Amino acid sequence: MNYEANIGLEVHVQLKTKSKIFCGCPTIFGAPPNTHVCPVCLGYPGAMPAMNAAAVRLTVLSGLMLGCRINPYSKMDRKNYYYPDMPKNYQISQYDQPLCLGGGLEITRPDGSKKMIRLTRIHIEEDVGKNMHFASSSGIDFNRAGTPLMEIVTEPDMANADEALAFLEGLKEILRYGGISACNLEEGNLRCDVNSSVRPAGQAALGTKTELKNMNTFKGVHGALLHELARQIAEVQQGRRIRQETRRWDDAAGITLAMRSKEEAHDYRYFPEPDLLPIVLSQAQIDDWAKTLPELPEQRRARMIRDYGIPEYDAGVLAADRAVADYFEATAKHGKSAKAASNWIMTTVLAKLAGQHLTIGEVQITPAQLAGLINLVEAKTINMPTAKEVFELMFAQGGDAAEIVKARGLAQVSDAGAIEKLVDDAIAANPKVVADFKGGKEASLKFLVGQVMKLSQGKANPGLVNDLLRRKLA
Amino acid sequence: MTTPEHSASAKIDVRYVAHLARMHLSDDEVARLQPQLEQIVGYVRQLNELDVAGLEPTAHAIPAQNVFRADEIRPGLDHAVAMANAPQAREGQFIVPKIIE
Numbered sequence: 300m301n302y303e304a305n306i307g308l309e310v311h312v313q314l315k316t317k318s319k320i321f322c323g324c325p326t327i328f329g330a331p332p333n334t335h336v337c338p339v340c341l342g343y344p345g346a347m348p349a350m351n352a353a354a355v356r357l358t359v360l361s362g363l364m365l366g367c368r369i370n371p372y373s374k375m376d377r378k379n380y381y382y383p384d385m386p387k388n389y390q391i392s393q394y395d396q397p398l399c400l401g402g403g404l405e406i407t408r409p410d411g412s413k414k415m416i417r418l419t420r421i422h423i424e425e426d427v428g429k430n431m432h433f434a435s436s437s438g439i440d441f442n443r444a445g446t447p448l449m450e451i452v453t454e455p456d457m458a459n460a461d462e463a464l465a466f467l468e469g470l471k472e473i474l475r476y477g478g479i480s481a482c483n484l485e486e487g488n489l490r491c492d493v494n495s496s497v498r499p500a501g502q503a504a505l506g507t508k509t510e511l512k513n514m515n516t517f518k519g520v521h522g523a524l525l526h527e528l529a530r531q532i533a534e535v536q537q538g539r540r541i542r543q544e545t546r547r548w549d550d551a552a553g554i555t556l557a558m559r560s561k562e563e564a565h566d567y568r569y570f571p572e573p574d575l576l577p578i579v580l581s582q583a584q585i586d587d588w589a590k591t592l593p594e595l596p597e598q599r600r601a602r603m604i605r606d607y608g609i610p611e612y613d614a615g616v617l618a619a620d621r622a623v624a625d626y627f628e629a630t631a632k633h634g635k636s637a638k639a640a641s642n643w644i645m646t647t648v649l650a651k652l653a654g655q656h657l658t659i660g661e662v663q664i665t666p667a668q669l670a671g672l673i674n675l676v677e678a679k680t681i682n683m684p685t686a687k688e689v690f691e692l693m694f695a696q697g698g699d700a701a702e703i704v705k706a707r708g709l710a711q712v713s714d715a716g717a718i719e720k721l722v723d724d725a726i727a728a729n730p731k732v733v734a735d736f737k738g739g740k741e742a743s744l745k746f747l748v749g750q751v752m753k754l755s756q757g758k759a760n761p762g763l764v765n766d767l768l769r770r771k772l773a
Numbered sequence: 774m775t776t777p778e779h780s781a782s783a784k785i786d787v788r789y790v791a792h793l794a795r796m797h798l799s800d801d802e803v804a805r806l807q808p809q810l811e812q813i814v815g816y817v818r819q820l821n822e823l824d825v826a827g828l829e830p831t832a833h834a835i836p837a838q839n840v841f842r843a844d845e846i847r848p849g850l851d852h853a854v855a856m857a858n859a860p861q862a863r864e865g866q867f868i869v870p871k872i873i874e
Contacts, residue, residue, distance in 0.1 A: 316844050323847025332865035333856060337849030353844035374832045381795055383869040430872055438866030441855075566793060571832035579838045 321348030342386030362399030397422035633670030
């Protein structure tokens with residue numbers, strides 16, 4: 300029998316705000332434990348939360364980018380449960396009136412086909428603290444408590460691990476574009492719970508689902524789903540029932556393990572948060588925010604192909620990151636060749652950044668300076684090897700390409716007279732190679748070109764050297 | 774104040790409510806709290822007699838909305854002050870009984 304799977308995700312995204320959602324403590328990652336805390340995020344009795352306007356705006360912007368309906372009336376609720384990393388014994392979240400409803404994200408499957416993954420809702424809530432485990436006790440750090448999170452809930456529309464991965468990657472791309480979240484997985488900016496079930500192909504009702512909690516890498520989600528769906532199918536094939544339970548992915552062992560079964564259903568006793576007032580959004584307000592939205596990745600790819608005449612592949616690489624796409628467009632506007640700008644950024648700049656674990660924002664070379672370097676190559680003032688050398692200097696200390704070339708005397712020698720002298724020297728110094736070439740060994744010319752380049756300290760115009768050698772040896 | 778009818782319809786599971794609140798109650802306490810809690814819930818339940826068919830539910834009693842704070846960092850508590858009430862601390866963290874997932 301064939302089985303089909305249904306996967307739904309609950310993605311928790313850390314919103315890019317300076318301060319926490321209900322207090323003025325900073326959201327900076329990596330501070331010593333319990334140094335970014337105050338009476339509000341430590342849950343002191345009587346401390347009053349105050350809603351961070353930026354958290355609301357960023358969530359609404361996300362909703363607009365994902366095609367959601369923005370709820371004109373939304374409110375906060377208390378979700379009651381006990382856990383040591385949550386000092387108030389309730390989490391402030393949204394229950395029945397979230398900020399955004401519906402919407403969807405179109406994914407591209409590995410075979411290139413498209414599929415719409417529907418969203419159920421997006422709501423805002425506060426993050427909890429972080430716990431660490433010692434031998435006989437646990438330690439709690441509340442720096443993360445109160446960090447603004449947006450929870451994006453999908454319909455169970457994904458059919459396999461690849462689609463779930465494509466959804467997460469597409470979501471990350473859009474959220475980074477919109478400046479909604481840094482989406483830094485190492486810092487826990489994006490975590491998700493994965494619900495999955497299997498059913499015989501054609502059966503209308505969904506199978507019993509299990510939940511994988513707190514996955515914090517995309518690779519983990521993919522690996523866990525491959526295993527979990529195979530496990531569920533094997534169980535059903537052997538006539539066993541799937542138990543509704545929470546499972547944990549053991550990355551090292553490559554298996555999922557049961558954590559707790561839901562025989563005791565959670566009773567969160569949601570009720571309206573009395574300390575926070577409802578959020579009422581007018582269409583005028585929503586429209587104002589919508590004006591600040593950037594072009595989405597898909598639209599940008601299409602426009603870059605159209606406006607700059609670069610290949611689809613290039614547009615895909617450059618547009619995957621908004622900052623890289625901005626850098627490319629600025630370079631292309633200053634330069635003479637958009638394709639050359641694309642080549643330089645894709646091969647040289649991005650490779651260099653990856654090697655040094657830097658982002659495009661940290662590059663010392665401005666787009667105008669990179670365009671200046673490219674233009675020197677296009678004008679044949681310098682050859683490619685020299686350009687790479689100049690690039691290294693610019694990368695290390697910034698600066699203007701033309702000035703570096705001038706100061707270091709790197710300009711390509713295109714003066715036939717000067718090169719002719721070097722060509723003569725190379726011919727005189729290598730009689731055997733010259734004889735080989737004259738005897739029909741074409742490859743020997745390359746060696747001679749190399750010798751002349753060496754004598755010119757890399758500055759000779761290689762095309763000219765080639766021509767002169769051929770003429771003299773004819 | 775409370776009619777028998779209200780009490781009868783307000784049957785609640787005291788042990789379950791105590792469990793949700795992480796309270797340990799003795800049998801005597803359960804027996805004593807059962808009628809008290811039912812009386813309280815029964816009293817509030819009188820609201821069910823009101824006809825609210827035409828009314829919008831509301832989360833707040835006051836007609837106010839959109840109270841926001843600008844996204845600005847403000848000083849919080851010094852670490853030492855934050856930890857002052859911790860029964861146990863280690864490496865800057867609050868120590869709690871070992872959490873078992």
